[in-house]
Amino acid sequence: MEMLILTRFQRVLKVEVEIRKKKALYISLVLNKESQN
Incomplete structure (x- = not known):
């Protein structure tokens, strides 16, 4: 169960x-673009 939460978090x-x-x-x-103009 903890692994599932961990992978989802990752x-x-x-x-x-x-x-x-x-x-x-x-x-x-x-x-x-701003600096070129």
């Missing part, structure tokens, strides 16, 4: 990390 954590990476990438792209 999965959620992975998703969170992916979302943060994408947000950071998007923000950096937007900032690059």
